[in-house]
Amino acid sequence: MKLKLTSLIAGLAMATALSGAAYAKELRLSHQWSTKDVRHKVAQIVADEVAAANVDLTIKIFPSKSLFKPREQYKPLSAGQLDMTVFPLSYAGGQRGEYNLTLMPGLVKNHDHAARLNTSDFMKKIEAIMAEDDVRVVVHGYLAGGFVGKEKCITSPDDVKGQQTRAAGKAFEQMLASAGASITSMASSEIYSAMQSGVLTAANTSSSSFVSYRIYEQVKCYTPAGDVALWFMYQPLLMNKSAYDSLDEKQKAALDAAATKAEAFYLEEAKKQDAASVEVFEKAGVEIKNMTPEEFNQWRDIAKASSYKNFVENVPGGQELLDMALSVE
Numbered sequence: 417m418k419l420k421l422t423s424l425i426a427g428l429a430m431a432t433a434l435s436g437a438a439y440a441k442e443l444r445l446s447h448q449w450s451t452k453d454v455r456h457k458v459a460q461i462v463a464d465e466v467a468a469a470n471v472d473l474t475i476k477i478f479p480s481k482s483l484f485k486p487r488e489q490y491k492p493l494s495a496g497q498l499d500m501t502v503f504p505l506s507y508a509g510g511q512r513g514e515y516n517l518t519l520m521p522g523l524v525k526n527h528d529h530a531a532r533l534n535t536s537d538f539m540k541k542i543e544a545i546m547a548e549d550d551v552r553v554v555v556h557g558y559l560a561g562g563f564v565g566k567e568k569c570i571t572s573p574d575d576v577k578g579q580q581t582r583a584a585g586k587a588f589e590q591m592l593a594s595a596g597a598s599i600t601s602m603a604s605s606e607i608y609s610a611m612q613s614g615v616l617t618a619a620n621t622s623s624s625s626f627v628s629y630r631i632y633e634q635v636k637c638y639t640p641a642g643d644v645a646l647w648f649m650y651q652p653l654l655m656n657k658s659a660y661d662s663l664d665e666k667q668k669a670a671l672d673a674a675a676t677k678a679e680a681f682y683l684e685e686a687k688k689q690d691a692a693s694v695e696v697f698e699k700a701g702v703e704i705k706n707m708t709p710e711e712f713n714q715w716r717d718i719a720k721a722s723s724y725k726n727f728v729e730n731v732p733g734g735q736e737l738l739d740m741a742l743s744v745e
Contacts (some may be wrong), residue, residue, distance in 0.1 A: 440472035441667070444657065448486035450726035451479050454624070454685045455502045457471040458555055458653060465674030471666045475500065480541035494549040499659045504651045505542075506585065513731035514545050518650035519585045521723055522716035523741055525644050527687050530558035540739040550662055554675045555653035557682040560641035560690055561622040562707075564610055569705040570618050573714050582607055582619040584647060587723035591715065592620070594722035607631055620647055623693040632700040639705055640697075641690040653678070716734045 418627035445463070449455050456479050460725055463475035476601060484492060484501075493500040508518035517523065524530045532638055534556035561584060562572035577596035583589045584603075589599045599618060606626040610616040611634035619631070623641055632638070642646070653675070665670065694704055727733040 420669045441474070441663065443473070443475045443499035443655075444478065444483065445475050445502075445653075446478045446481075446483040446489055446498055446500040449479060449480040449489075449502070454559075454689065455557075455651060455681070456548055457685070458557065459502055460672045461678040461681055462555065462653065462671070465671050465677055466667075469673070470622075471664075471670045471672035473663065473667045473670060490551070493654060493656055494551055494657055496550065496656050500554065500653065500655045500657065502651065502653050505650055505654075506649065512545055513550070513727075513734070514542065514729070514737055516587065516727060517734075517737060517741060518542070519648075520587050520727065520741075521591045521646045521719040522646035522712065524558060524560075526641070527558065527560065527690075529744070530560075530648055531683055533744050535742065536556075536649045536739065536740070536744045538744060541737060541740060546654070547657060550657045552655050552657040554570045554650050554655045554660075554671065555679045555682060557649075557652055557686065558648045558650050559622050559624065559686050560645045561620060561647035561649070562626070562641050562645060562690075562693075563639040564611075564619050564626065564635040565639075566617045566635050567639045567705065569639060571639050571705055571707045573718055576618060578618050579618040580651060582610065582616050582621075584621045584649070587719070587727070588620055588647065590720045590722045591667075592728055594718050595715075605629060606657065608634060622647070622649065623690045627693050627696050631700050635702055637703040637705055638694070638697040639707055640694050642645065642706040644707055644709055645690075646707070646712065646715050714732065 427569065445459055447455060459477050463477055466473050466475055484498065487500060487507045487696040489501045489503050490511065493501050505515045509516035524533060546552060549740060568575065571640055573595040576592055579597050580600055580603055581592050583592050584604065593599050602610060604621045607619045607621065608629050608631060611631065660668065698704060722739060728738060
């Protein structure tokens with residue numbers, strides 16, 4: 417009897433241990449940036465907070481496109497081959513045309529407006545589309561950008577007429593071309609040499625790219641993301657929905673709490689990046705000229721007749737989705 421009882425206790429202990437082990441998970445998170453980038457720091461906050469919660473959940477980060485190529489992360493995420501990624505959603509615009517609206521000129525005015533969009537019916541619709549692909553948002557986040565001019569400041573549509581311009585995204589190329597610019601497509605890493613050789617006279621990209629690629633060495637004027645900015649790109653931390661659903665309640669709670677902390681950090685750091693870029697350009701002797709709300713509206717009118725029009729014509733239900741985004745004040 418004593419032997420049977422000992423065996424039963426040992427069996428229960430082993431079952432308990434096995435049950436606990438079954439819930440211990442490691443999630444793989446991929447992104448394209450260096451460990452110094454704000455998007456990596458957002459991922460690291462989530463990983464660190466989840467680890468500190470001690471809920472048998474760890475997140476292993478694969479930075480610098482070490483696991484998947486930058487634009488090829490959405491499909492493996494959707495298929496469950498990847499658990500998490502920090503990902504510019506417009507990269508998947510070829511699979512889901514609706515996502516192109518997350519890199520659309522003039523749709524977002526500033527970072528506080530971006531934060532309101534993140535909690536709007538527009539974003540809920542985008543999230544519903546993601547859910548169809550077994551994808552969910554963990555952390556929302558937008559990053560902003562501006563313009564540089566080699567010969568003059570670029571604040572109004574008139575300023576780009578006749579300029580050889582590089583834009584970040586097809587929708588921006590469409591808008592700039594409609595304003596009279598000539599478009600040269602290239603990666604942001606190529607802007608410096610193109611400016612140096614005279615291939616480009618103006619460019620549009622993110623605040624962080626302007627600094628990291630030392631564009632301030634080649635330009636006369638910088639129009640940063642200030643009270644208003646044309647260029648905003650939605651770059652959330654995403655997760656495979658089934659992977660999230662498979663977590664136990666404590667693991668979900670830890671991940672959700674980590675996400676809340678990371679999202680607040682993301683918003684503040686995005687604002688800081690814009691301000692820091694101004695300091696770098698000023699120190700380099702580059703003229704700083706901010707875009708006015710009136711100039712912003714001029715650009716948006718051109719975007720409505722070009723980029724927005726193209727989006728509505730090519731995406732089923734595009735007008736409704738665009739109207740939802742534009743309704744957020």
